[in-house]
Amino acid sequence: MKLKSNFKYIATPAKVFMTVLIVLVAVSILQGIILEIERTFRLSATIKPKAELTQEEKRLNRIRNSAKEFLPDGTIHLVYNLGYTPTRMGLPAREQIYDVNDDLLWEGPSDKRPFEYLSWAKQLRRYRDGFTREQMKQTQMITTEFSQNVRIPVRSDNKTEQIWRYHPGAKFFKGYNTSGEKIGYAGSTGFTDSKSKVKPFEEFRLFTAWCSQDSSNPTLLWQTQRHIYQIDFEKQQVKLIFENTEADIEIEGTSLHAWRDLKPGEKEYVDRRKYRPLLHCVTEDGKHHLLMRNPGRQLTITIPKAWQGWVNHYHRFTATKQGIFLSRTWTEFRKAPDYLQTREVLDRLLSDYQSKDKQRHVELYRLGTDGSLDLLTGYTWIVPARTGPVVRARDPRSAVQRGVAQFSSPLYDLAVRLLGRKFWLWAYSSRNMGDFFYSLARMIMDIQPYGGVINRILSALMMVFVFLHGWPRRTSWAKFAFWLVFAGLFNLAGLLTYLALNHTAVVKCPVCGRRRGLARFDCVRCRAELPAPERGKLDLILST
């Protein structure tokens, strides 16, 4: 009789799970290393010297790469940045300005430009002036230095007097003075000194912060699901700037222009004598909302259906004393609504797009008081077809990648099928679930066997190995069948797991002469037990 354990019913599946997990990771790492080595060699071999462009090609590229700027009267100029020269590092770049007939109007350093173009609302960008939901999530991530939190200071005479800390779980701010005492709470309805009275904000989406010209304390523009607030911690005020009951505000669709009271020379400074403060946001129902000041006004614009579905399509807004303007830019090339459905559809789109010359347009509209659009001017130029190899969504698999993927588990195909391609593309592209799942998604997509015949043959071959190894060692039919199926499902990782967990010794059966495992008392072939040794004639085995 062997030593017994009551834990084997949990421990045995746990052992199999642990081992297959580690073996899968090890096999995947090995596959990844092979792919990376292959990729490095492949990429370095495909680098080719750039072909010399013709004059016409250079001209078209110049037009294409020029910024299309509008003068207040609607005139369109093409501003081409010549870039920095090594001797002029630190000084403004040189630029050329052309008119729509491609005549050179001016050339010189960009800070000496003789024209003043319309400036437009700029989108709040993460890691620049926008703090997004992604970043807020990242503060919650546990690192070796623990997680972070968001704190807003209130200073006076160059000393910090208060700190307001945001609690993502509770969705409000708690304030402390420098003696460590709690001084209040800030929520959607304002500041309060009682926790029971504070009303939490909705789910956080975005914030931006600036110090006004008359203060060194930050003011926040705080965007949640359907509201935008302006919070001044120094004055302890929470103002509701925008509210939408019908749809959520898009996370990265908010733009500002002259909204923040910045000092001249600051990067995003806009002269408020010429422009009205403007906040532009887009809701998920496709509507554009404009909030303006001086005078205060809110406008909602529905973009015409005919404008939708074009490639590289975007809008910009600005509000001057003369009116509210919209700049629209798009390329005359339609993308199918399901273009992200599969990689093949996306590749076809990219291939079509890059292989043709396309027209690209920019237009200037004036907005009426009722949100109507009045076209003022426009300009069209050619985006030439791409010379050289087509850029793909993902490069087609190389022979090495296809070969390596044949050793992957067929279960990867099943996982992709069950969860759906959209899930994997989302996990792969958005990092929404954290780096671990991003890495997992990427790994599975890189080494997915895609139902290859060789993969299935290899799985069957692993089953054959398991059969040959396990047949003389089998202790029960259930276990034997389990490992056969296991090896088939997990391919190479399955075989390695099986070998790791089933390394029973074999001996030659003294009765039938064939190999038999020692995990059971009798021979699996002839059922004979191990025979006792022959008693020597001279042995002294005498009774007790």
Add this chain to the structure above:
Amino acid sequence: MNEIVLETEALTKYYGGTLAVDHMDLQIPRGCICGFVGRNGAGKTTAIKLMLGLLNPTAGSSRLLGCDSSALTPAIRQRIGYVTEGHRLFRWMSIGGLEKFQRSFFPKQWDDKFFVDMIEYFDLPKKKKIKHLSNGQRAQVSLALALAPNPELLIMDDPTLGLDAAIRRQFLEGMIELIMRQGRTVLFSSHILGDVERVSDRIVVIDKGVLRANCSLEQFQKAIKKAILSFADSVPGDVNIDGLLHCRRSEKQLELTLVGTDDEKISEWAKSAGAENYNIVKMNLEDQFIEFTAPANHRRLFQWEER
């Protein structure tokens, strides 16, 4: 018939593909002092560990005090003393600490006076740590810890390994102390046949995992004999005497090792073979063991031819 305290039935153990113990059938009766002997790598320690449930048998079974070895209950273990091979104890503990540790597992049985007497007899200070003790002192502590709970069955795996003669003598005296208590059974493995000869009343010989002898010491010593026959001319080519184990030849002499052969039969054969004279050599247990376990094609370095 005496109660059997230890029995094995077809006990077999493979290490990988190597056979360590092969179908061992053994019964040890109560009150017996059994010497368990064998050459290096014969399978003694493996057999002991199988009996104590420290190893899983490949086949067969083993029972101690009526309980299956793989399911020894705490109550059964309390009745068994075990001295491990090499006297492996916790090196960081002091003797006093080990005593307290060991005693907590035998709250009713622990013979404090006996332990203290033994430690004092061996001149061992209680505060000394195990790692500062010599091999012999560690053996003494180990024996004291095993004997103090007054076990019914004492199993010792090569307890005198590496000890000098004086310490071995002390060790055996301690063992005799236990033997003198009624109903105690001792199984000890050893390479020192002199110790086995001194204290055992039963001998078990294991060779390459196979049980070769299981009998009283007296029976063993009586059964194995060596006869030296002298011849005037050349020695006979064919030796066909019952019980012949080994035969060594020189020019005019024949040395026969025999198992279970009467003196009369030896005399008869000597006459029929034409021996001038013969002599039955007295052997000690060590010599008998060496001859008994020597392989059939055993060579000596000097002089003698093989059979």
Add this chain to the structure above:
Amino acid sequence: MRFSALLRKELRECLPWMLLAAIVFLALGGFFLRVEIHYRNPSWYYSRLSPGTIVESSLFTYYSILGIMGPLLLLSSIGLGLVLGIRHFWIPNFTRTWPFLLHRSVSRKTILAAKLTATMIAFVISLGPVWIGLYWYACRPEVFPIPQTPRVFIEGWIFIMLGLVTYLGTALSGLNTAKWYTTKIFGLVFAALVIFTIFPQCSLVWIFTVIAVSAAILLSRIFDTFLRREF
């Protein structure tokens, strides 16, 4: 009485390492904390704010001052787990004291339970009070004006739990009789995988679930292996 004897024995084996971990963590942690408190004083930390400028949002994200001790706590915890695992389950393989320990009038389960209990106590009483003490110290207003968040306190305990997971992985590897280049180190590898999965995750529920499930897997394997293993 028998269990307490085993527990006492295991705790005494752990004692030098517990003290070492606690002293190292306290000394180095306290030193780094003082340095961090000095350099992260909020009075002058925000001196970059000036009128009429956009504020970089990174200025508002703030690691706790206790963050400086995070790597130290993690290393102490993992180190303690490794050392205790080796002490309990690897060293007896070399000193060959398993037969002496196993031939006790208690079941193998009790012997193993004593080891595991001793280790849990070791972690709690060596690193726990130091962490609580340093956290309490950092929360005092006269030391640092802004109190720490409860989440950081919980995260410190997560680091301590990762040390326990490391211990369990080391134990399993020590009990495994396979060759080191086959499955012997799988226990350690599994513990390492768990640690890598934890970082960086946001949800405490997810983290505790992962730790609980992996600890359950390791514990069941340890018990099963110890009860059936040959010594």
